[in-house]
Amino acid sequence: MKKTLLAAALTTLLAAPAASANDYVIDTEGAHAFIQFKINHLGYSWLLGRFNDFEGSFSYDESNPEAASVEVTIDTASIDSNHGERDTHLRSGDFLDVEKFPQSTFVSTGFEPDGNGGGVLHGEFTLRGVTKEIKFEVDQVGAGEDPWGNTRRGFEGSYTFALADYGIDYELGPDAEEVEIYLSIEGIQQ
Template structure:
């Protein structure tokens, strides 16, 4: 009887483990240009300057059955900023603002994910920008996951937040330019 009970427990445990979905690891697909870190800032209160950071890397883990266990880490090169105007880009990169020679990297490492809806979550993490580390919350949307035409698997997300530049020791160019909107689109390729 003891043998049958132990065998049943072992089989039940194996079936339970097999039925559990494990978080998968993904690499952000910047090589295929399927990931963007875009920004927007007010220009004198009359319009907005839009730009992007072209060079960044990152990974995330994702389990649709348990989104709270997800994690993300991104490493961005601040000198890769682009706003479609070379002189402005040079000024933004200078000591007046981002000081990219002194602070060449910005990083984000998640600390928690809180589900807010069927496909939405608040992703909290530590953002290091301009030499200052602060907690930041991104409003994230899960776009979907599945196979791609090249035999791989992918998952994609969008996330937005607004940064107060003063929190990171950056003085905006004017009274209407003290906040920076980030709009991030990430598509990841599942590790094999």
């Protein structure tokens, strides 16, 4: 019996896919990754903010960039616009409805490389329980070894969408119907 269990465990371990040299964990612990947003405020200025808690990973192989992929999960309650009362409102049912929808996700479905490390990233973005196919341009910021012997790779990109597309219909005026999400992602190779 013990030999059978040991053999089954070894078979499972050997059959499990190992982390590839092209796999990266997004460095949120070291605060080297950011998800920020920008929306017009009444036509007078810009309201900027961020999501403080998120996690994710990506895969990128310079010899096969078409196979690149990324997955990100955002804790929507971590929204931070540097104003407590406004953040409470943003967490409410008028906007993110974080009690009902505690997470937002992005899962890539394809990548069209541009030959310079960046390209157009396709995927499914879910916010407030609504999932939509999106695409946006990303640029590779850089890649290489850090001072501690880790290999890092970084990308940035932005995506603009209408709030109404994700069920947010709170009246903010015609200049505030769209929000821009900006991502600056640095990953540590696994």
